[in-house]
Every structure is written in structure tokens, then in C-alpha cells.
Amino acid sequence: MRTTKILSFGLMALLATGFTSCFRAGGHNTGTVYMPDMAYSRAVETYAYRDSSKFTTDANDAGFKIYYDATPVAGTIKRGGVSVFPLTKDAGSDTANYVASKQVVNPLPALNEAEMAEAKRLYNVNCGICHGEKLDGNGPLYKGGEGPYPIAPKNLVADPVVSKMPEGQMMYSVTYGKNLMGSYAAQLSTRQRWMVIHYVKSMQPGNQLTAPAATAPAADTTKKTK
Amino acid sequence: MNQPKSISVRSFLLSLLLMVSGFGSNLMAQDGKALFQTNCASCHAINKKLTGPALAGFQDRGPWADRKKLYAWVHNPMGYSKSDPYAANLLKEYNGVVMTSFPQLSEKEIDAIADYIINYKDPTPPRPSGETAPASDNSFLFGILALALAVVALTLLQVNSNLKKLTDEKDGVFAGEPIPFWKNKAYIATGIILLFLTGGYLIAQSAIGLGRQTNYQPEQPIYYSHKVHAGINQVNCLYCHGGAMEGKHANIPSVNVCMNCHAAINEYKGPKLVKADGEEVNGTNEIKKLYSYSGWDPAVNKYTKPGKPIEWIKIHSLPDHVYFNHSQHVKAGGVQCQTCHGEIQKMDEVYQFSNLSMGWCVNCHRTTNVKFKENGFYSMYEKFHNDIKSGKMDSVTVEKIGGTECQKCHY
Numbered sequence: 001m002r003t004t005k006i007l008s009f010g011l012m013a014l015l016a017t018g019f020t021s022c023f024r025a026g027g028h029n030t031g032t033v034y035m036p037d038m039a040y041s042r043a044v045e046t047y048a049y050r051d052s053s054k055f056t057t058d059a060n061d062a063g064f065k066i067y068y069d070a071t072p073v074a075g076t077i078k079r080g081g082v083s084v085f086p087l088t089k090d091a092g093s094d095t096a097n098y099v100a101s102k103q104v105v106n107p108l109p110a111l112n113e114a115e116m117a118e119a120k121r122l123y124n125v126n127c128g129i130c131h132g133e134k135l136d137g138n139g140p141l142y143k144g145g146e147g148p149y150p151i152a153p154k155n156l157v158a159d160p161v162v163s164k165m166p167e168g169q170m171m172y173s174v175t176y177g178k179n180l181m182g183s184y185a186a187q188l189s190t191r192q193r194w195m196v197i198h199y200v201k202s203m204q205p206g207n208q209l210t211a212p213a214a215t216a217p218a219a220d221t222t223k224k225t226k
Numbered sequence: 227m228n229q230p231k232s233i234s235v236r237s238f239l240l241s242l243l244l245m246v247s248g249f250g251s252n253l254m255a256q257d258g259k260a261l262f263q264t265n266c267a268s269c270h271a272i273n274k275k276l277t278g279p280a281l282a283g284f285q286d287r288g289p290w291a292d293r294k295k296l297y298a299w300v301h302n303p304m305g306y307s308k309s310d311p312y313a314a315n316l317l318k319e320y321n322g323v324v325m326t327s328f329p330q331l332s333e334k335e336i337d338a339i340a341d342y343i344i345n346y347k348d349p350t351p352p353r354p355s356g357e358t359a360p361a362s363d364n365s366f367l368f369g370i371l372a373l374a375l376a377v378v379a380l381t382l383l384q385v386n387s388n389l390k391k392l393t394d395e396k397d398g399v400f401a402g403e404p405i406p407f408w409k410n411k412a413y414i415a416t417g418i419i420l421l422f423l424t425g426g427y428l429i430a431q432s433a434i435g436l437g438r439q440t441n442y443q444p445e446q447p448i449y450y451s452h453k454v455h456a457g458i459n460q461v462n463c464l465y466c467h468g469g470a471m472e473g474k475h476a477n478i479p480s481v482n483v484c485m486n487c488h489a490a491i492n493e494y495k496g497p498k499l500v501k502a503d504g505e506e507v508n509g510t511n512e513i514k515k516l517y518s519y520s521g522w523d524p525a526v527n528k529y530t531k532p533g534k535p536i537e538w539i540k541i542h543s544l545p546d547h548v549y550f551n552h553s554q555h556v557k558a559g560g561v562q563c564q565t566c567h568g569e570i571q572k573m574d575e576v577y578q579f580s581n582l583s584m585g586w587c588v589n590c591h592r593t594t595n596v597k598f599k600e601n602g603f604y605s606m607y608e609k610f611h612n613d614i615k616s617g618k619m620d621s622v623t624v625e626k627i628g629g630t631e632c633q634k635c636h637y
Contacts, residue, residue: 009421012421012422012425012429013425024432024435025435025438025439025440025441025442025578026440026441026442026443027441027442027443027502028443028444028445029442030439030442030444031435031436031437031438031439031442032436032437033436033437033545034436034437038545038546038547039437039543039545039546039547040545040546041546042546046474046475047475047478047540093323124462125462125464125465125468126462126465126468128462129459129460129461129462129465129487130487137268140459140460140461141459141461141487141491144263145259145263145267147459148459148491148494148495148496149487149490149491150271150274150276150490150491151267151268151269151270151271151276151277151490152263152264152267152268153268154268155264179268179269179277180276180277180489180490181486182482182483182485182486182489183482184486186480186482186483187465187468187483
């Protein structure tokens with residue numbers, strides 16, 4: 001009787017301390033799960049650790065291990081997408097394709113109101129951080145020379161280099177990067193990049209007339225917010 | 227009396243003159259700064275080699291002390307480089323990439339830019355002295371207070387029983403040896419009840435908490451501060467986590483996304499960074515860690531080694547038997563990141579803000595109104611649309627469109 005009493009007390013104290021201290025997440029401790037076979041996926045999940053003794057990304061090892069290459073087959077176009085940019089990246093200081101890109105035309109027709117709003121959103125998320133929401137090359141990263149970015153991003157509206165640049169060449173720069181600007185092919189799909197270029201072109205002086213659908217609602221929304 | 231006055235007048239005039247001349251030169255410097263930023267700054271920095279060479283100390287290099295040669299170079303770099311070996315060498319060093327020519331800049335304007343560069347002093351922003359100490363937790367104080375009160379109560383009880391014993395002795399009543407409190411049944415019973423209450427509460431709470439990871443804050447391979455990026459520098463969440471709009475996963479950015487900015491930003495100048503355990507972090511060293519992952523050599527501004535991915539540690543995990551999709555919430559639902567992830571833009575090191583439990587999900591689904599109007603995603607709910615139009619209902623919660631059905635998330 002006495003021993004069972006002591007035992008039950010001890011068990012309870014052990015459980016209480018165990019539950020409160022060891023199993024609880026916080027700080028660097030992940031905590032504990034019950035039924036791990038229901039918590040952790042057996043299928044390969046995004047960002048899950050892949051055991052290199054079972055999986056390989058090297059095509060030569062296919063057959064010995066499970067060959068898994070996450071990149072799509074070259075030239076694949078996803079549903080609703082547009083054909084990939086036809087030119088490859090120039091090697092070294094060669095500028096042949098950069099020059100040739102002037103001839104590439106934007107495959108997207110003029111954007112409607114909703115598409116233009118989406119293009120503006122994409123611009124503000126991906127480009128505005130450097131080139132500024134006003135496209136004046138003064139985004140929060142540069143802040144007139146006070147931000148952390150050491151060099152001035154291009155002014156997309158006032159600089160004649162950009163305002164006269166053909167859309168194909170802008171696409172080349174956005175796809176492969178130019179000077180210190182990196183490639184945005186990883187963040188924006190081909191369609192999204194062409195959309196952003198439509199938006200930038202529509203904001204440049206002299207071009208606003210080509211996209212009346214875009215400028216009119218923009219004026220409307222500012223009125224509403226005021 | 228006369229003399230001091232004249233001195234004061236003179237000194238006043240002198241200071242006025244100084245001020246005016248100072249003002250004048252300041253204007254010139256400002257002009258130079260503006261000209262530099264519009265024309266040169268997209269390739270050149272003053273103290274950093276970027277697309278073009280660093281311009282600090284240019285007057286001591288090559289032929290540039292001679293302003294006439296400088297004008298010739300700026301107006302027509304390609305033509306000038308043919309006549310000057312130093313310029314020709316520069317071309318070789320930069321792989322034959324020639325500087326853009328600026329024929330529209332007048333000699334005066336080039337002078338202004340040159341003077342701005344010569345007089346430029348690197349502004350080292352004063353570092354804010356640490357962060358204010360975290361607000362002290364009151365529960366500790368209350369604990370001490372409760373303990374003190376308990377001690378006082380116990381002593382009073384003891385005093386009371388002693389006094390009772392004294393009066394009893396005085397009255398001639400002999401109560402016998404008092405029972406020590408560890409054998410007193412009342413004490414033992416109270417102790418056991420208290421133990422069961424607190425122990426049971428703790429066990430129940432902890433068992434519920436099994437598998438939940440609120441406050442989990444692992445140490446990441448690189449000290450990446452969301453506060454610096456999303457807070458101070460206002461980088462949009464979707465810049466790096468664009469998948470939140472597009473699909474199931476919000477996506478952890480690959481190294482090339484980091485390098486979009488960090489090819490140029492190679493030092494940290496912001497406020498002091500501190501780890502959760504109080505250790506100070508050198509931001510510039512953390513950027514160097516990024517370079518070692520990406521294979522970027524900041525000395526030559528090139529990728530010199532193959533890159534490798536950074537193994538960030540996943541913080542928010544849902545069990546395999548739950549389906550969660552970011553785009554459903556962010557794009558169709560218009561939910562802000564902060565609603566579930568807390569004020570990420572104020573966190574240096576990210577911790578799990580919500581407990582991600584089923585109760586938490588369902589509670590939100592019961593109380594949150596769906597953005598029903600002007601949202602193509604919900605156009606199929608004709609009855610609700612008609613009810614809203616006729617005024618029968620003013621809003622639709624997630625629950626009403628099946629947001630608490632088991633199969634929505636468990637299948």
C-alpha cells in the first residue's frame with residue numbers, strides 16, 4: 001500500500017516535470033510530437049531533407065539511386081504561360097545577344113485594368129525596393145544615397161537610356177541581370193516579367209497614352225483614398 | 227566703448243562673409259552630389275569597386291590630376307583610351323567594358339563632380355547604443371510576493387498556536403504534545419489536493435502542447451534578421467517568399483535572390499544586432515558567410531566558386547495529416563503574413579508566433595469574414611451572393627463556406 005502510494009506520487013512528479021521541461025518547444029528546442037509517423041511525411045515534401053544515399057541529382061547515378069531533378073525540361077511552358085525568352089545569356093563581355101534582344105517584341109497584348117494592377121503589384125514587390133514605387137530610381141534601399149545600397153539604381157522614367165530602351169532589351173536585363181542587377185527569372189515567370197515591362201513602359205513619359213486603361217483607374221483610386 | 231563695437235561689427239561682417247562663402251561652396255558640393263548621383267552612381271561608388279572602379283583618390287591615379295584629360299575621358303572614353311595607356315589598361319581590367327560617354331556634361335559640371343568626390347567623407351552613422359532592456363516580467367515579482375505572504379501566514383499560524391498553548395497552560399489545561407505538521411492529517415490532505423491540482427493541470431496542458439512548437443526559435447546557419455530586411459529596409463515579404471501568392475509553400479529564397487542585393491551590399495551599417503542569448507553579431511561577417519555559400523568574391527565582383535544552398539532550419543511545421551496552402555490564404559483570402567506569423571518585421575531571429583493547433587485554425591475560420599465581393603474565387607457561391615444582395619446577410623465567414631469541414635484540411 002505504502003509503496004504503491006510512493007510509486008504513484010513519483011510517477012506523477014516525473015510526468016509533470018517531463019511534460020513541462022523536456023517536451024515543450026521554445027528557444028532552440030523543437031519539442032516532441034506523438035505519433036511521428038503521422039507527423040512527418042513519407043512522401044518527399046518541399047524542402048524536406050533528401051537522403052543522399054538514396055536520392056541523386058546526378059543523371060549518371062540514375063538507376064543506382066532515385067534520380068530526382070526538380071528543374072523542368074528545357075523549353076517547358078506551363079499552362080497559361082508564354083514562350084520562354086528566345087535569347088541566351090551573353091558570355092563574358094560579349095554583347096551580341098544584348099543587342100539582338102532589341103528585336104524581341106513583347107508577346108503580351110496591352111494589359112487590361114486588372115492585369116495592369118497586378119503588374120503594378122509585381123513591380124512594387126520585386127522592383128520597387130531599388131527602382132522606387134515612383135520608378136524614379138530612389139527606392140527604400142537607396143534612399144538618395146543614405147540606404148544600404150551603394151549605387152544609384154536606374155531612374156526608369158527620367159533616364160533616356162531606359163525610356164528609349166526597346167521592351168526586348170528590358171526583358172533581357174530582367175531575365176539575365178545587367179551590371180549589378182541580378183536575374184529576376186527565379187522570382188518572376190516569363191509572363192510576369194513581360195507584364196512588369198508593360199507597366200514600366202506605361203509609366204514612362206510619352207508612353208502613357210498607349211495605356212489609357214491603366215492610367216485612368218490609377219487616378220480613380222487616388223481620388224478614393226483621398 | 228567705440229573700439230569693441232567696431233570689432234564686433236567687423237567680426238559680424240567677417241562671419242557673414244564666411245557664411246556666404248561657405249554657403250556658396252556648399253551649393254557647389256550639393257550640385258556635385260546631385261550630378262554624381264544622376265550620372266555616375268549607377269556604376270560607380272566612391273569607396274567601393276562595383277561595375278566601375280571606386281572613385282575615391284582618383285586625382286592621384288593615372289593622368290586624372292590633369293583636368294583637361296579628365297574632361298576628354300568623360301566626354302569620350304573610347305576615343306580617349308586610344309591615346310592614353312592608363313585608360314587602355316583600365317579597359318583591359320574591366321574586360322573591355324567601356325564607360326558610358328557623357329558629352330552633355332560641361333567642364334564646370336565635371337569639376338563639380340570631381341570636387342564632390344575629392345571632398346567626400348564617408349558618413350559613418352552613429353550606432354544606436356543597444357536596445358532598451360526588455361520589460362521585466364512581473365510574474366517573478368508576484369511569485370516573490372506570494373512566497374513572502376505565505377511565510378508571514380505560516381509564522382502567524384505558528385504564533386497563534388504557541389499563544390493558544392500558553393493560554394491553555396495558564397488555564398491549567400494540558401493539551402499534550404502537539405502533533406508535528408507533517409503528521410497532521412489536515413496538512414497532508416491539503417498537500418495532496420494541491421499536488422494533484424497543479425500536477426494534473428501541468429500534465430494536461432503539456433499533453434495538449436505535445437507536437438506544438440510555439441516560441442521555437444532555432445539558430446539559423448546565417449544570422450538573417452527579418453527586422454533589418456523587412457522592417458528597416460522595407461523589403462516586401464513577397465520579394466523573397468513569392469510562393470505565398472502562387473502555391474502551397476511560401477518558399478525560402480534561393481541564394482541568388484539574396485545576391486540580387488548583396489552583390490552590392492557587402493557591409494552592414496545598421497543598428498547593433500544581438501542574438502537571442504545576448505551575443506553580439508557582426509553583420510558584415512554574416513554577409514561574408516552568404517558569399518561563401520554563393521561562391522561570390524566581393525574583391526573582384528564575380529562568382530569564382532560554385533554555389534551551394536543554405537540549409538535553413540524550418541520553423542513552422544504542420545503534421546503530415548494536415549493540408550495547408552499559402553496561396554489560398556494570401557491570394558484568395560487576402561490574409562496578412564503577420565496574422566499568423568506575428569510581427570516578423572520586428573523579429574531579428576524568427577520564432578514561431580502561433581501554435582498552429584487545430585483549435586487555432588478553426589477559431590479563425592469561425593470568426594474571419596471572407597472577402598466575398600470582387601473576388602472571382604468565390605463566384606460559385608450564388609446563394610450567398612444573392613443573400614448579400616438582398617440584405618439577408620451582411621458577411622460570410624469561412625465556416626459558412628465549409629471552412630470547418632474535416633475534409634477541407636484532412637484528406
